[in-house]
Amino acid sequence: MGRGRQSRTTANDEPVRVVATPYEWCDPRTIKPREWVYGRSIQRGHLRAVVAQGAAGKTILSVAEALAMVTGRNLLGQDVPGGPKRVWLWNLEDDREELSRIIQAACKHWGITAADIGGRLFVDSALDGAILKLATSTAAEGLVINRPLVGALTDELLARGVDYFHVDPFVSSHAANESDNMEIDAIAKEWALVGKNAKCGIGLAHHVSKAGAAEATALSARGAVALINACRSVLVLNRMTEDEAKKYGIEQERRRRYFRTYDDKNNRAPPSDDSDWFRMVSVSLDNAAPDDADTGGDNMGVVVPWSPPDAFEGVTVDHLRRVQALIADGEYKDHPTSKPWAGEAIAEVLGLSTEKGAVADRAKITGILKTWIDNGALKRVQKRDPQKREDRWYVEVGEAPL
Template structure:
């Protein structure tokens, strides 16, 4: 059906024929000051994503992981366990999964695979998990529209649904997908707005949170956002929270050292429109595992199960002394900046950390470490001619790790400096060609605490935390010399 332009619909609309009000009076209400501690808090059900009385959307490409994520969230809520890293507020919840694409057998496969992986028993979910499928007869059409009838809300269904939510004390209802829960023009903002507002009314009157899974348009196939959702934007506008799922990109796979053929097992989730909770600049990452159901003689169906995953931290276990040793090697040699060069600076990093530059994960880690050190000024890109008189980019030492007068502003290794290493010995800058051992004997020893104190952004140690540092600042030198 072709949507009638909004302007034409307004021009053809009949005048309001209801009873005309008389003696209209409008009065502004003065705001009454309230103690903020007495204001009723928002009722969160699951993390900061599901709120009682409100609707959220879950937007993703087909096959990105919406269904198995919704099953994982449901099992977390009904068991009260934070299996996906989100807190279940107030203990176990009652959850209703209403799927409009898959039949009951397929849903059972997904649910039982997740239960098998997470060691969830029948008694753990008894009486709290409810599952229905449109393919098994549980049709859900909240509204429909036609040329002759216009938009019609299915009031009997709305009332029956609300009554069941109340009777079962459902905390969260998940509908997958939204497009199958109505029969209106999904490109018509007025009609979609009416359907979305009806779902919001069901959430409020049913005293539960509601999730509406939604697909993206073809234009949003590369990188999904809230605005990539197919059809009218009215749905996104009506939701309080919009979770967006994206598969791991090729660039992200390279950054984290994930083989390209395996990157589709990873996806990230972030709230692209949460005006009820503090914004977050980080995505939650998940990985898909394969769980064998054992439902035939050959092992049975293999089903996807979603588990939390964290990108590798390139600075895990890295100390200031590690950086100093890398700087010493780079100072002694000629190392190029690009990782394709045979004398790449990553060779120096690999030597210090015992890494293999031919290993994809190790190579990605080294690239990330070098990128941060260049950003912080510990290493500097220097363009000069090589032996063939061609201009090439080299990495050279910038601000030495123990250079008290020019320490990197944000800390050499960002948050990667290991707090547990408290006595790493740093040295004065060696001459080109000098050995690390020679440098150790040439200059005064400066503790790692001194370096950390000069970098408060590290959040590890301050001057007044270390008497030796304070003594050094007073010109008294360090104890024992």
């Protein structure tokens, strides 16, 4: 063993010896591979944070992920390595009845039965008495970790064979100063130890700060950054923006049904350049009271995967040649409010509408036009508008398609 430097004394005047441990060389093929519980997002024995704005969909997403894990089914585009898992959801904001609504709506949508779950899903709620306070902090005593709770929780996780334990939200699982990095670091490390000792992944749902209300990132998480630093992965949720809605042809009043996720701090799996998109569909529980049967009962949101539309679906090189022919014979302008707009040539060839209310068609046209200008098939040219007697941007034919 190597030798470290010996400190002189501790606070109790007791000598302390520090010893450095030499690295032991090994064949990399003998190293135990990482144990993934869900896709490449949840790893056994490590922390994962889920960061989102309020009402962005993190609770219904966590339920959908839990159902994917307990059934072993790829519901949201993520595989479940090794088959069905055992998942424990501990919610500190919603009562058990509301959680049942969310879970049963998702099960109804996906056709999941009690037999499919097979007793592998566990659900608790603080509003129904299942209090979860891992730590408290007072001026008199400072930070105190609730050791009896940590021990009992670890024992139960092991006894149940839980693969993933999800806490929602993190801020309600402690009574410490959430802006104190030292306290939050200690709490986060305690959660990490629970995961390591219980051999399960730990998920902590977390809100963003007010400053991060526009575009959420890992650093938008409210309070001390120590939580994010302690996590192996940080899944970030963002609602669809107005610009994204225009780009994908989604009506503004419907865009809040869509959100995207990405891992903003995945230092344990290869990074992904693309966000995963989801939308919320409405599912009726058919639980209306006898005197109110016409309403159909509660309608709950369920998360399903969604892919942004491909502007070039069904578009061929022949379509491009025909658009180029129209552009060559006319004086088409670049801006969509100008007449004639270059997008009108695309609309004519593809049978689309440029009317203001045709949101999806206009988004498709705009995407195609931008791509053809970017790749040189069309080009923007500034020249004199004889009617306005000022310079305007026009669209002309660029390179011929191969």
